[in-house]
Amino acid sequence: MITIKDIAQAAGVTHSTVSRCLNDSPLVSKDTKTRINQLAQEMGYSPNIIARRLVTRRSRTLGLFFLSRDEVSFMENYGTQFLDGIARRSAERGYDLLFFTLTKDLANRTSYIKLCKERQVEGAIFIGVASDDPHLQEISHSSLPVGVIDFPMHGPLVGQVSSDNQKGVLDAMDYLWSLGHRRIGFLRGPLTAPVAQLRFKSYEDFLKSKRLPGQPWVFQGDFTRSSGEQAAQIFSKLPEPPTAVLAANDLMALGMMKKLKLLGLNIPRDLSIMGFDNALAAEFSEPGLTTVGQQAGLMGAGAVDYVVGKLEASPVQLELLVPPELIIRDSVGEIPSTGA
Amino acid sequence: MITIKDIAQAAGVTHSTVSRCLNDSPLVSKDTKTRINQLAQEMGYSPNIIARRLVTRRSRTLGLFFLSRDEVSFMENYGTQFLDGIARRSAERGYDLLFFTLTKDLANRTSYIKLCKERQVEGAIFIGVASDDPHLQEISHSSLPVGVIDFPMHGPLVGQVSSDNQKGVLDAMDYLWSLGHRRIGFLRGPLTAPVAQLRFKSYEDFLKSKRLPGQPWVFQGDFTRSSGEQAAQIFSKLPEPPTAVLAANDLMALGMMKKLKLLGLNIPRDLSIMGFDNALAAEFSEPGLTTVGQQAGLMGAGAVDYVVGKLEASPVQLELLVPPELIIRDSVGEIPSTGA
DNA sequence: TTGTACGCGTTATCAA
DNA sequence: TTGATAACGCGTACAA
Numbered sequence: 001m002i003t004i005k006d007i008a009q010a011a012g013v014t015h016s017t018v019s020r021c022l023n024d025s026p027l028v029s030k031d032t033k034t035r036i037n038q039l040a041q042e043m044g045y046s047p048n049i050i051a052r053r054l055v056t057r058r059s060r061t062l063g064l065f066f067l068s069r070d071e072v073s074f075m076e077n078y079g080t081q082f083l084d085g086i087a088r089r090s091a092e093r094g095y096d097l098l099f100f101t102l103t104k105d106l107a108n109r110t111s112y113i114k115l116c117k118e119r120q121v122e123g124a125i126f127i128g129v130a131s132d133d134p135h136l137q138e139i140s141h142s143s144l145p146v147g148v149i150d151f152p153m154h155g156p157l158v159g160q161v162s163s164d165n166q167k168g169v170l171d172a173m174d175y176l177w178s179l180g181h182r183r184i185g186f187l188r189g190p191l192t193a194p195v196a197q198l199r200f201k202s203y204e205d206f207l208k209s210k211r212l213p214g215q216p217w218v219f220q221g222d223f224t225r226s227s228g229e230q231a232a233q234i235f236s237k238l239p240e241p242p243t244a245v246l247a248a249n250d251l252m253a254l255g256m257m258k259k260l261k262l263l264g265l266n267i268p269r270d271l272s273i274m275g276f277d278n279a280l281a282a283e284f285s286e287p288g289l290t291t292v293g294q295q296a297g298l299m300g301a302g303a304v305d306y307v308v309g310k311l312e313a314s315p316v317q318l319e320l321l322v323p324p325e326l327i328i329r330d331s332v333g334e335i336p337s338t339g340a
Numbered sequence: 341m342i343t344i345k346d347i348a349q350a351a352g353v354t355h356s357t358v359s360r361c362l363n364d365s366p367l368v369s370k371d372t373k374t375r376i377n378q379l380a381q382e383m384g385y386s387p388n389i390i391a392r393r394l395v396t397r398r399s400r401t402l403g404l405f406f407l408s409r410d411e412v413s414f415m416e417n418y419g420t421q422f423l424d425g426i427a428r429r430s431a432e433r434g435y436d437l438l439f440f441t442l443t444k445d446l447a448n449r450t451s452y453i454k455l456c457k458e459r460q461v462e463g464a465i466f467i468g469v470a471s472d473d474p475h476l477q478e479i480s481h482s483s484l485p486v487g488v489i490d491f492p493m494h495g496p497l498v499g500q501v502s503s504d505n506q507k508g509v510l511d512a513m514d515y516l517w518s519l520g521h522r523r524i525g526f527l528r529g530p531l532t533a534p535v536a537q538l539r540f541k542s543y544e545d546f547l548k549s550k551r552l553p554g555q556p557w558v559f560q561g562d563f564t565r566s567s568g569e570q571a572a573q574i575f576s577k578l579p580e581p582p583t584a585v586l587a588a589n590d591l592m593a594l595g596m597m598k599k600l601k602l603l604g605l606n607i608p609r610d611l612s613i614m615g616f617d618n619a620l621a622a623e624f625s626e627p628g629l630t631t632v633g634q635q636a637g638l639m640g641a642g643a644v645d646y647v648v649g650k651l652e653a654s655p656v657q658l659e660l661l662v663p664p665e666l667i668i669r670d671s672v673g674e675i676p677s678t679g680a
Numbered sequence: 681t682t683g684t685a686c687g688c689g690t691t692a693t694c695a696a
Numbered sequence: 697t698t699g700a701t702a703a704c705g706c707g708t709a710c711a712a
Binding site: 357 | 681682683684685687688689690
Binding site: 001047048050051053059064066068080084088096097099100101114117118119120225254257258261279280281283284 | 388420428436437441625
């Protein structure tokens with residue numbers, strides 16, 4: 001490995017001068033600057049970032065915590081789009097990304113923030129936080145800036161980026177309503193996922209706003225395909241089934257749809273189905289799944305912007321609500337007569 | 341920040357002793373060891389890994405290069421499963437993961453290995469390498485151990501992990517053959533993706549082994565959905581269409597299937613379709629896509645094992661071929677009469 | 681068994 | 697404009 005001292009020796013100056021040249025300091029003459037820089041190039045010098053970090057006490061590194069609640073399903077689903085947005089934006093802003101995956105058992109033993117401190121990470125981004133995570137307190141009171149995606153959390157250094165779940169659900173419900181649906185069921189997500197709660201609450205709010213009594217077609221799922229299938233079983237046996245069902249995520253919607261077709265029902269003629277996420281699979285199902293798309297890339301980038309903004313003392317907003325978009329495909333049909 | 345010197349002072353020893361205790365050195369008495377360790381705990385000490393790295397010259401960090409050839413499609417597709425396997429295994433083996441995403445333009449300006457050296461990264465893993473990457477040479481001659489996923493590359497420190505594409509295609513073809521298919525088309529992937537070439541070659545090899553003349557039903561795609569749709573257009577107008585088509589990946593197979601259905605064809609009655617990858621969407625299409633599943637998690641873990649093995653001078657194999665598995669769903673049908 | 685002294689490669693603060 | 701020197705926090709060879 002070649003260091004600034006090697007260059008210094010070769011150039012007949014001290015390593016201080018070399019350091020200054022390499023950092024483009026104004027205190028050094030243009031002459032030597034070009035000379036040293038060229039020499040460094042020739043000698044194939046590349047700086048030892050570790051050493052630099054030790055003295056500057058800045059790592060220019062962000063920790064990325066991908067907390068998977070259940071095996072891989074979350075990541076497989078659309079977590080990867082977040083990742084892309086995060087990686088791109090943090091590269092743009094000059095930060096490295098240290099990637100942590102923590103399974104549940106590991107999480108119990110290690111403290112996230114401690115992990116960060118040891119690595120001299122300057123900020124962190126969390127995805128997939130569940131409300132039963134033992135480290136929630138620790139995160140919200142973090143001494144370093146933290147961006148949290150899709151989880152409600154407040155703290156002096158906590159930035160929250162979510163998609164506007166309320167708007168997403170309302171848009172979905174409005175859409176169903178506009179097509180004549182009045183009996184609309186809901187397939188809930190797990191209780192430990194706040195987004196699931198939020199989506200359900202928005203569903204209830206919509207019903208209230210329409211002065212509809214509590215509708216009986218609510219099924220408790222857990223974001224997995226199989227819980228969607230179970231919902232299908234139950235819905236299919238209902239004496240008075242709804243005309244449409246909104247699922248809290250695509251995976252459940254797809255599982256439900258697949259099962260219903262197996263049971264001989266036609267989607268959307270016999271039942272309209274909507275999802276939430278716009279997962280890749282939603283595009284290829286039959287019929288194509290009408291759903292609410294999250295702009296995951298934007299969300300990831302927003303989280304990075306918050307953390308880096310805090311780090312560099314530039315103004316940042318504490319809460320970013322990314323608008324979702326209605327993705328209309330073919331799994332929702334019209335109700336001809338609204339009845340009376 | 342609290343350092344070993346602080347602990348030393350509090351304990352009335354020197355920082356060397358503290359260092360030894362924390363590293364569980366055999367040179368120190370059990371007595372002081374427990375005393376110091378407890379004190380460190382109480383004082384909330386956490387080691388400065390940066391400083392440690394500077395002196396030990398080991399970072400215990402792996403670089404992960406996710407090279408996306410075209411926008412997000414690769415990562416969205418199944419890249420995430422690799423990621424999971426890589427992250428888990430490297431955590432198990434005690435290595436941090438530095439995540440790099442390089443878009444094409446960025447790649448042209450920066451050298452991968454230089455990036456690694458600056459960060460003091462000890463080894464690297466590459467996913468999504470394309471054969472027109474300007475840094476191929478550099479990677480294969482890397483001075484640090486490198487694990488490459490799904491790309492043929494050789495070098496003194498290069499470990500290659502691929503799924504056994506040949507076996508996968510052969511299994512797929514055997515399966516089609518066993519159901520009576522004799523006119524089998526192929527939907528190729530992009531020329532810059534060696535796996536695409538390999539899969540095509542295996543297709544040709546199979547035909548040769550069956551002494552079938554060069555079959556005219558080969559379409560050039562690029563791994564995207566839309567190229568699958570284009571293939572559907574062409575195939576549908578063929579005077580003498582094949583009875584089955586094997587696509588080099590699922591996305592193309594799914595695109596083709598969707599389009600063919602739009603054109604009024606029935607899958608698998610009018611045409612059998614097979615894919616390759618077992619993407620999430622393959623499960624939810626109608627009919628479910630029969631495909632060849634890659635054990636991406638195993639592949640990712642294998643790549644980590646190679647690199648870490650090299651680093652720790654434990655025996656490693658240079659080439660790991662992960663067997664794919666046939667995933668039988670409903671997009672392939674039987675040909676009743678084999679003709680003569 | 682512990683302490684002393686040095687070095688890792690860099691930046692930063694003086695003084696020249 | 698440059699050089700000498702100290703620091704960053706840690707590990708370790710050598711001496712005690």
